[in-house]
Each structure stands twice: as structure tokens, then as C-alpha cells.
Amino acid sequence: MTQRDEIHASLFVTCIIDQLYPQVGVSAVKVLRKHGVVVDFPEDQTCCGQPLYNSGFTQKARQLATRVLDSFSLSDYVVVPSGSCAAMLKVFYLELFAGDSELQERAAELAGKVYEFSEFLVKVLDVGDLGSRFPAKATFHSGCHLLREMEVRQEPLSLLGRVEGLELAPLPQADTCCGFGGTFSVKYPHISQGMMDDKVSNVLSTGADLLVSCDMSCLMHIGGGLSRQGHQVDVRHIAEVLEGLPEEGGQRLG
Amino acid sequence: MAEVKTREFVSASDSAMKDASLRRALRQVGGGFNEARLEAIEEVSWETWEEWREEARRTKIHALENLDYYLELLHDRVTAAGGHVHFARDASQANSIVAEIARSRNVKIATKSKSMVSEELDLNQSLEANGVEVYETDLGEYIIQLAGETPSHLVAPALHKTKEQVSELFHQELGVPLTDDIEEMARVARRVLREKFLSADLGISGANFLVAETGTLVIITNEGNGRLCTSAPRIHIGITGMEKVIPSLQDLAVFLRLLPRSATGQRLTSYVSMVTGPRRNDDEDGPEEFHLVLVDNGRSRLLADPDLREALYCIRCGACLNICPVYGKIGGHAYGWVYPGPIGAIVSPALVGLKEAKDLPHASSLCGACREVCPIRINIPRMLLHLRHRLAESPLETENATTTGERQAAQAYSWLMSNPAALSAAAKVGRLVQKPFVSGGKVSKRVPLPLVSKWTGGRDLPALPRQTFREMWAQGLESVAELRE
Numbered sequence: 001m002t003q004r005d006e007i008h009a010s011l012f013v014t015c016i017i018d019q020l021y022p023q024v025g026v027s028a029v030k031v032l033r034k035h036g037v038v039v040d041f042p043e044d045q046t047c048c049g050q051p052l053y054n055s056g057f058t059q060k061a062r063q064l065a066t067r068v069l070d071s072f073s074l075s076d077y078v079v080v081p082s083g084s085c086a087a088m089l090k091v092f093y094l095e096l097f098a099g100d101s102e103l104q105e106r107a108a109e110l111a112g113k114v115y116e117f118s119e120f121l122v123k124v125l126d127v128g129d130l131g132s133r134f135p136a137k138a139t140f141h142s143g144c145h146l147l148r149e150m151e152v153r154q155e156p157l158s159l160l161g162r163v164e165g166l167e168l169a170p171l172p173q174a175d176t177c178c179g180f181g182g183t184f185s186v187k188y189p190h191i192s193q194g195m196m197d198d199k200v201s202n203v204l205s206t207g208a209d210l211l212v213s214c215d216m217s218c219l220m221h222i223g224g225g226l227s228r229q230g231h232q233v234d235v236r237h238i239a240e241v242l243e244g245l246p247e248e249g250g251q252r253l254g
Numbered sequence: 255m256a257e258v259k260t261r262e263f264v265s266a267s268d269s270a271m272k273d274a275s276l277r278r279a280l281r282q283v284g285g286g287f288n289e290a291r292l293e294a295i296e297e298v299s300w301e302t303w304e305e306w307r308e309e310a311r312r313t314k315i316h317a318l319e320n321l322d323y324y325l326e327l328l329h330d331r332v333t334a335a336g337g338h339v340h341f342a343r344d345a346s347q348a349n350s351i352v353a354e355i356a357r358s359r360n361v362k363i364a365t366k367s368k369s370m371v372s373e374e375l376d377l378n379q380s381l382e383a384n385g386v387e388v389y390e391t392d393l394g395e396y397i398i399q400l401a402g403e404t405p406s407h408l409v410a411p412a413l414h415k416t417k418e419q420v421s422e423l424f425h426q427e428l429g430v431p432l433t434d435d436i437e438e439m440a441r442v443a444r445r446v447l448r449e450k451f452l453s454a455d456l457g458i459s460g461a462n463f464l465v466a467e468t469g470t471l472v473i474i475t476n477e478g479n480g481r482l483c484t485s486a487p488r489i490h491i492g493i494t495g496m497e498k499v500i501p502s503l504q505d506l507a508v509f510l511r512l513l514p515r516s517a518t519g520q521r522l523t524s525y526v527s528m529v530t531g532p533r534r535n536d537d538e539d540g541p542e543e544f545h546l547v548l549v550d551n552g553r554s555r556l557l558a559d560p561d562l563r564e565a566l567y568c569i570r571c572g573a574c575l576n577i578c579p580v581y582g583k584i585g586g587h588a589y590g591w592v593y594p595g596p597i598g599a600i601v602s603p604a605l606v607g608l609k610e611a612k613d614l615p616h617a618s619s620l621c622g623a624c625r626e627v628c629p630i631r632i633n634i635p636r637m638l639l640h641l642r643h644r645l646a647e648s649p650l651e652t653e654n655a656t657t658t659g660e661r662q663a664a665q666a667y668s669w670l671m672s673n674p675a676a677l678s679a680a681a682k683v684g685r686l687v688q689k690p691f692v693s694g695g696k697v698s699k700r701v702p703l704p705l706v707s708k709w710t711g712g713r714d715l716p717a718l719p720r721q722t723f724r725e726m727w728a729q730g731l732e733s734v735a736e737l738r739e
Binding site: 023064175176224 | 264267268271579580583584616617618619620621622623625626636639641642643644645646647656660664665667668670671672674677681696704705708709711712713714715716718719721722723724725726727728731
């Protein structure tokens with residue numbers, strides 16, 4: 001890519017953002033547009049199939065995955081504001097379609113185009129100045145799939161480090177799972193919440209008033225615990241933070 | 255075979271979560287192992303560590319692919335060194351072999367060093383039923399034997415017990431004064447066990463590795479008890495799973511580097527014992543007889559299963575237990591059988607039956623930490639997913655454990671997510687239906703749907719927003735104002 005304004009990317013918004021946190025999708029689009037990306041949204045997209053895949057319903061997961069292959073077959077880039085859903089598209093589809101060479105080939109083609117949102121900003125757009133401010137004391141939670149499947153570790157931290165007014169406190173035991181785990185969270189809620197309690201304690205120990213992540217599923221879980229336990233910690237997707245808060249009395253940035 | 259309680263996973267894990275002293279014990283020990291492991295790796299550099307992992311994995315793949323050859327070689331070399339090799343199809347056959355050796359040699363007292371396979375077989379119970387007194391000599395194993403319990407960790411069997419509980423146990427069972435000095439407790443155990451070592455007719459050990467080319471049984475310990483078990487009594491029986499065989503002494507080197515570092519962060523354990531046959535004529539000590547019992551007990555099923563075979567590469571270091579956030583919450587006993595934690599969630603279903611242990615493959619958030627720490631790079635999450643797949647969709651009645659409700663839920667989800675128009679309609683309906691249950695932007699009243707109520711038991715759930723993203727996109731994103739309720 002020689003010129004930024006030529007970059008076209010398709011947003012795979014993820015079903016959880018579509019259905020529960022649409023403002024995150026809006027922020028993601030705004031940030032991408034601000035950095036010159038022409039964003040499209042294939043409207044027949046739904047879910048990547050991970051809940052079915054992780055529950056063992058591989059055949060049904062394949063049906064949804066095949067829809068994703070179709071929806072994004074013409075995209076240059078597929079940007080996913082979730083490390084976990086991105087990992088499903090990029091890593092697990094290859095395993096899901098093992099034994100079907102044609103679909104596996106299409107999955108491999110898709111995999112080459114898939115980027116998690118923060119990864120896309122850093123690796124493809126190479127963004128410099130973000131031009132956003134978000135005054136808060138924040139800490140960052142990295143989802144397990146972002147870390148271990150996407151191997152995206154520094155990108156979100158480097159971006160957040162450049163947000164004006166944002167103080168970033170390191171999260172103790174940052175590599176430990178928060179306990180969401182998809183169906184695990186409702187199959188064994190007692191264990192899931194035990195893990196969440198540890199994460200909540202670690203978040204509180206930083207003194208942060210804002211918890212940021214690249215995954216709304218983790219944030220729904222940890223944020224749900226923070227809120228239930230009466231802690232005043234805001235939770236935000238990284239796209240919202242990078243979009244920034246409006247200048248006082250001014251226009252919303254981006 | 256050891257009693258199988260895998261069906262009780264949900265209630266057992268729930269009780270474990272509520273057990274304050276277990277939580278304290280897990281917090282103290284689990285994290286320490288992992289920190290020590292990291293330090294030991296950093297000392298040799300990550301680059302070297304990855305080379306070692308690669309080499310060890312290659313060796314395991316090769317050994318298991320040629321298991322028939324190496325078992326035969328092992329058999330020949332052990333025999334040539336004057337030992338006897340026995341192959342046991344299952345637990346009861348393994349127990350019979352050991353019992354028969356004990357009976358025919360008039361064995362009264364046996365000392366044992368740590369062996370997970372003997373736990374799998376419930377060998378102690380079988381020997382005791384045949385009139386043999388059995389004494390565990392690994393300190394952790396001794397503690398749980400006194401307490402009448404089973405190991406809760408592959409390397410640290412009494413990890414679930416606090417030192418206060420051990421002191422109380424020694425006080426009650428051995429009549430010694432209460433103490434909070436761990437070394438004093440170890441001294442007590444040593445004093446008791448010395449007598450047993452000297453009076454035992456039979457020493458039983460497991461094996462960390464079996465070297466085929468030399469017919470050598472290798473055990474690594476920190477307490478020296480393994481060496482006493484294998485050398486002091488007149489008979490030594492080594493009993494282990496048939497997957498422990500590796501081709502050569504050369505291959506052993508990398509495993510001796512990987513295993514202690516992965517298990518406890520040690521560069522090397524205090525003792526590495528290598529046993530080749532019984533005492534030779536010019537040896538000053540050692541047993542008169544050496545027997546090696548190689549146990550299948552379901553392992554050949556794993557070997558024949560390309561999707562699960564790599565579970566046999568496990569060297570039982572326990573690193574996956576130490577890193578696992580689920581194990582860290584519930585400990586080992588909740589898993590309901592001998593092998594706990596992430597690797598146990600694969601091995602137990604394979605050995606006791608998938609349907610019998612159907613909860614175990616789901617007892618993971620699939621965070622992938624186990625795969626990351628495994629010295630043999632065993633892809634545990636991939637196998638957990640595979641087992642879940644069999645539970646959900648296997649055509650075999652012996653594997654498929656999905657309830658009609660689960661199948662219907664998956665069907666409904668799959669249908670909804672295949673029909674964007676239906677999804678949009680469902681969101682509209684949801685916004686209306688949720689009204690009585692919602693206030694302040696979240697679900698504030700109990701919703702009579704199990705999926706929702708299981709979530710909201712300890713976590714808030716956001717209310718459905720006024721619009722979905724797709725609705726906003728269709729209207730043009732520029733027109734959208736502030737969305738957060």
C-alpha cells in the first residue's frame with residue numbers, strides 16, 4: 001500500500017458488539033476513518049461461530065464459518081474489534097476446515113487478511129499521532145486469544161500510551177485468564193466467577209478508574225463483576241478510548 | 255483401578271471453591287512453582303528452552319510412533335540385564351502381576367516411591383488385600399496415605415494440605431507434638447520411614463523414563479526415598495505406563511533438563527536414579543530381583559487415536575496444573591480421578607471413558623496457558639476442543655453426551671446466526687421483552703432463562719441497547735449520537 005487513503009477494510013463487528021455494544025463498533029469505524037481507511041460493513045455478517053465451535057458443535061460452527069468466508073471473500077482487509085473473534089477467523093477456521101481442502105484454502109486466504117483492531121492500526125496503518133485524548137487512570141486487560149493465538153501483545157499498549165491524558169498502570173497477573181471462556185462462564189459460573197474475582201482484585205489494586213481491553217466479552221464479564229460488586233471502574237473497548245473524549249465544550253473528536 | 259468420581263465434577267468443584275484452607279494452600283504453592291519455572295528458563299534463555307522443547311517433542315513423537323519396536327528393545331535389554339518384564343493389559347492384570355510376585359516371594363512389607371500409575375491402579379489397596387503392608391515414602395504421598403486421601407497434584411501430591419493440617423495429622427496419627435516447623439515434620443516422617451526401609455522385602459517405584467537401548471529405569475526425586483526403595487529391599491518392582499519409553503540415554507539428557515525446570519524450577523533434582531536390572535555379582539547392594547511392569551490400561555486406545563495421541567507425550571511435570579487458572583481455583587480432587595488439571599482433562603476421559611468424564615473437557619476457559627508452558631508443547635486446548643466435539647456430535651452412543659436441550663440450543667443459535675433478518679427481528683423483540691427486567695442500563699431482575707440467570711448470579715448483564723450496530727450502519731453512522739444508556 002503506498003497511500004493511506006487507498007486502504008479499504010471490511011469491519012467484522014462481532015455479534016457481541018453488534019447486539020450489546022454497538023457504540024464500540026461506531027468508535028472502531030470512526031477511528032479507522034480518521035486514519036484514512038475506507039470502511040465497509042458486509043451486512044449479512046453475524047457470528048464467527050466460536051460459541052458453537054467451543055461447545056463442540058463443529059459441524060454447525062462450519063456453517064457459520066462458511067458464511068463468514070462468503071461475506072468477506074472480496075475484502076482487502078478484515079478488521080475485527082476482538083482478539084478472540086479474530087483468532088477464530090485467523091487460526092481456528094484452519095482447524096475447523098481440516099479435511100476439506102477447498103474450504104481450508106479459502107480459510108487460509110481469509111486468515112491472511114484478518115487483523116485484530118489494534119493490530120491493524122499498528123501493523124497495517126502504522127499510525128503515528130492518534131490525536132485523541134481520554135483523561136483517566138487506566139489499566140489494560142489482554143484477552144487470552146489476543147495474546148496466545150493472535151500473538152498481539154505490545155500493539156494495544158503502544159497505542160494507549162499515546163492517548164493524551166491517559167495514565168496507564170500495569171495490571172498484575174496480566175496474562176492470567178479472566179475466567180470468561182465463552183460457554184464456560186455459564187456452564188461453570190462458580191469457577192468462572194472465582195477467576196473473575198481474582199481479576200477484579202488485580203484491577204482494583206492498580207487504582208485505575210478505567211479498564212480497557214480489545215475484547216468486549218472479557219469486559220462484559222469483568223465489568224459485570226466490578227459493577228455487581230459496586231466498584232466505580234469504567235470499562236471501555238480500546239476503540240472507544242482511541243476515539244477519545246470530546247474536548248470540553250467542543251466537538252467529539254474523530 | 256482407582257475409584258472414578260468424575261461425574262461429581264460440578265458439586266466437587268463447587269465445594270472446593272468454598273474450602274478456605276484449600277484456597278490458601280493453592281495460593282501458596284501453585285504460584286511459587288510457576289515463578290521458579292520462569293526463573294529457571296530465563297537462566298538458560300528462552301531460545302535454548304525452545305530448542306529443548308523441540309528436541310523433546312521430536313523424541314516423544316518418534317518413540318510413540320515406534321513404540322512396538324522400543325518396547326521390544328526395552329524388554330530384551332532389561333531381560334539381558336537379569337530383570338523380568340511384564341506387560342499388563344489393564345489395572346486388574348497389573349495388580350495381579352504385582353500381587354503374585356509378592357505372594358510367591360512371601361513379601362510382608364513394601365515401601366513405595368511416588369508413582370501416579372500405581373495410584374491409577376489403586377495398587378496399595380490391592381497389595382493390602384493380599385496381606386502386604388504398604389508404606390508410601392515420598393513425604394507428600396506419606397502424608398496423604400496417613401490421611402487416607404489421594405494425590406491432588408502430579409508432582410506435589412499433598413499440595414491441597416496446609417502445614418497446619420499436616421501437623422494436626424501427624425499429631426493424631428503418630429502421636430508427635432504439634433509444630434509449625436516443616437523441617438521438624440519432615441524429620442518425623444524420615445524417622446518413621448527409615449524403619450520401614452530397613453524392614454521392607456519389596457520396593458516399588460514408578461518411572462519417569464525408560465531407556466530402551468540400555469534397559470534402564472530412570473526416576474528423579476528430591477528426597478532420596480526413590481533410591482532407598484529401589485536398592486534396600488530384596489525385590490524391586492518398577493511399574494509404569496508403557497508410553498514412558500525413550501530410545502536412548504542420549505535422548506534422556508534433554509528430558510532431565512526439561513522436567514525439573516518445568517516441575518519445580520530446579521536445574522536438576524537432588525537425585526537421579528538409573529536402575530538397570532537387579533544387583534550384579536560384584537555390586538555391594540541392590541535388589542536380588544528386578545521386575546518391570548508395563549501398563550497399558552487404555553493407553554493403546556490413545557496411541558491409536560491421531561487426535562489424542564499427543565496426550566501420551568506428557569512427562570507429568572505438572573506445569574500445566576501450576577499455570578491453569580481453573581486448577582488454581584478448584585485444586586486436583588475436584589477432577590474426580592488420578593490425573594487432574596488440563597492434561598488430566600484429556601487423560602482421564604481417555605482412560606475411564608469419555609461419557610463417564612464428560613464434564614472435564616469443558617472444565618477449561620481454553621485460555622491456552624497450558625499449551626504455552628508444556629515442555630513437550632502438547633496442544634491441550636486443541637484436544638479439549640476435540641473431546642467437546644465428540645461429546646456434542648459423535649455418532650457413537652458411547653461418546654455422545656449432549657442433551658436434547660443443548661442440541662436444540664445449538665440448533666437455534668446456528669439458525670439465528672444464519673439469518674441476519676431473523677437476528678434483527680430477535681433484537682427488536684428482545685428490546686420489548688427485556689423491559690420489565692431492566693433498569694439503569696442493565697438487567698436488574700432475575701430472568702427465568704437458565705443461560706441468563708447463570709450469568710447474573712454473580713455478574714451484571716448489560717441491557718440490549720436501543721439499536722444494534724447493523725441498524726445504525728443501515729441508517730448511516732454519521733447520524734448516530736451518544737449511545738451509551
